[in-house]
Amino acid sequence: MKSSELFKNLKYDIPSGLVVFLVALPLCLGIALASGAPMFSGIIAGVVGGIVVGAISGSSLGVSGPAAGLAVIVADSILELGTNAAGEFDMAVGFQAFLVAGVIAGVLQIILAVLRAGIIGYYFPSSVIKGMLAGIGITLILKQIPHAFGMDKNPEGNWKYFEMDNSGFFSDILYSFSHFSLGAIIITIISLTILILFQRPAFKEHKILKIIPGPLLAVVVAVLTNELFVVAAPNLALTNEFIMMGEQQVANSHLVDIQAADSNLPYYGLLTFPDWTILSNPRIYLIGATLAIVASLETLLSVAATDKLDPFKRTTPTNRELLAQGSGNVVSSLIGGLPITQVIVRSSTNISSGGRTKMAGISHGIFLMVFVLALPSILNKIPLAVLAAVLFVVGYKLANISLFKELYKQGMSQFLPFIVTIVIIVGVNLLWGIIIGFAIAVFYIIKRNYENGMHSKYMKKEDVQTIQLGEVVSFFNKGNLHKTFDEIKDDSNVVIDGSLNKHMDYDIYELLEDFYHNSKSRNVNVKYVGFNNRENLSENSFLKRT
Template identity: 50%
Template sequence: MKDLFKNIKHDLPASIVVFFVAVPLCLGIALASGAPLFSGIIAGIVGGIVVGPASGSPLGVSGPAAGLAVIVLTSIASLGGSWEAFLTAVVLAGIIQLIMGYAKAGFIAYFFPSSVIKGMLTGIGLLIILKQIPHALGWDKDFEGDVSFFQADGENTFSGIINAFQFFTSGAVLIAGISLAILILWETVLTKKHKIFGMINGPLVVVIVGILMNYLYQNGILNFTLAADQVVSIPVPENLAGFLSEFRSPDFSILSNLEVYKVAIVLAIVASLETLLCVEATDKLDPYKRITPTNRELKAQGLGNVVSGLIGGLPITQVIVRSSANISFGGKTKMSAILHGFFLLISAVTIADVLNMIPLASLATILLLVGYKLAKPSLFKEMYKLGWEQFIPFTATVVAILTTDLLRGIIVGLLVGIFYTLRHSYRNSHHMKKIVTTEDGRQTYELVLAEEVSFFNKANVIEALNIIPENSKVIIDCSKSKSIAYDVVELIKNYESNAKTKNITVEKINFIEPA
């Protein structure tokens, strides 16, 4: 416990930033999911207070994920529109994740190439920037935290930005401009001038300034206004009883319906994949390069989803936007994630009306800075220097995330990465040693097979053998090979038989005969 508080001077300010980022995201994702608004707050609380201590991730932050919004929306409909029935599916999904964790299924995370993970981070960074521009300008008809390029209202990310410039709100633009100036000044100048600016969190100052300016707007001191959809909107309970009434319980009578199990399986698989990818990405961002135990993370997420489902919350995953905000603003240990959960709980009970004074433009500027740190131009240059095998999967992931959504983007990047892996394997199945001419004028070729020769190398080996001219000798050296696919073994045997028609002598070294 002592170790948790060891870095409190770093974790506390980071947790405040994550808290401010989490509030609108939790509410927006609940809205997009067709769920009760407060279910997003519940999921954020559980993600911090329950998943935080159980997780082995030092910097990962869990909560409701935008990537699950469409699945939640369609799942509620498939269960007859019953929110309580859906909560049962969330509990079952958590149990499945716990089983996956104990079955050590976390190894799946290690099969995603580094280029795809970096592409995911960069794509999310660019997406954050693109999605927050409308909020900074004071116009956005879509929910906070949307990660889809094409939207249900027929708009897309770029048309949304164009509309935002056409219908901007001066009051929001003024707040965003001042907030961005504060953040840049704080990070590049003030923190270097005096250590007190390092102790006070820049984003916290931005939020306070935003609340103050909104107050001045409301009281006519400044001649600007903000509409209801341009500020945070959290349910305000009148008393403790009103707060507790927001919690719901699952309807376990639906356990006799097979549909609830289908929904639970889909939720468990998608939530686990999102979590494992975010774990991998968060570990790459960690300045100390700590490695999160993935099996423990699946158990923690499973526990979180069981609890969230039991008390009326959305399904939970580890989420990269909040995790990267945590890292960007100085978080050192899991205490920052835990504290953000407590802040969500306390604020929902006590200061919901104050939170509802925070302009979305203020939060947008904080996220713009997070997005920039994830998608720095220097990263594109770095990936390009690593060669096409790294740069193309990286770029494909970025483009696919921007034009589809997070999961589809990752799948596209993974497929491109697999293509390059197979191509690399195809090109490195063997090498041909120099030609030696013997006294009788015959040419000798030595074909040395690689350590691993798979079915995908078959065409390459055929091509190499076909260039050997008539009246020659070929030595097929398998001494370095540990594994040769049956198809390649069969190919060599057939070639040996046909070689006699061309007067080609075949000599095999340590050849693996087919069973």
């Protein structure tokens, strides 16, 4: 895309980038928490994902940053690398060692880009991609429920669903129903009202209102409402506080909480650098390879999903995207950031907020850097309840009821991979949801090939059974064809028609030849039609001799 086109759309991209920034900020912090990493590492990954990856990427609307799908891998790796022989764990040691794995992952992604491996993203069935989108949407909605009720003991939700001490995600939802904050509920309702109204045609087409992003207005109104509570109704005001859960004191932060820099610890003092001595440990290469594979897969799926949502139907060059992601992971890991992928939550928010070009994603990274470093006190006034409302709407757009109806009407071959992908993503995690959904989709592809490779019919009047071969007869059709041959009665007449066939695997040629020779002992009269002009038959082929 030409630079003139990038800057021509700034009136759309800057407001959209601001909304994406507001959504990305708490996610960056929450994913860092879930990863067992320093909180600032999530911010670094968000900035690098926006600016570095955005500048290199060929995606017009994709936005990159730290991904929840990698949180478990990161947390387990930091724990493993930070635990010494005596069983003592040091998070700082583990994280510095893990950063080396992040660099390795980035380098491997760059190698994949050079090898042009980005094409694998095109081989994922649309039912699985739609299931991934819907699963993420439902997960987003569920994980924001505690924040909507004012139960904010975990920034952006607990990413683990079940915990042995009943502190898991579903327990948080139930706990929030009985330990709610009326002020948070009021702000959530006001925010949702604004966001829903801004979806109405009357608001979209209004001369003035159409230039104001609904989520941005919701955030401003939420901040002003909470400031009014502070003055007029202190019992409703949302603050950062501590609450008692049983005998344990837990932080319950109702507002965005970014620590300001001071003279003793400026932000550059929060940067962490890799511990290269870990290169002698062979485990670091396995962790790096795992990160590269999972991050690349998540990115390519997000690219495919984002391209489907793009109103202009542009296509992202996947090899260039892998190059951008690899470069971003190298930079992020070198300065203490989490691993990066293209993230469908940020990307879909960008699209729904009216973003037009990659400048929206780049500006979101700039907003993160400028506001977090220079104006943390302003950000710290934003209630998490309004961000929950924004994500409710984003989640519903990804998992709306019409999508389920559409896939159901398309039949079980589309609906089952779709629904299973959703269930596994919501109940387990993103990676397993994609793997199992893909496996079911492949099963239906194999089944369809098994059934469609040939068609058999019996002409009673002529006492002839005709086996019509399809355009493509592959190895997957071998079992069905073998079964049909076995069911042919002795002393019968058979016509095998290959006139429609354009490709046939060698296994099928062998099976046809075996049947040709076997038919003589069974007194089966076989006639082959439509094979004589096949250019790919050798002169010695039995089909040319018949």
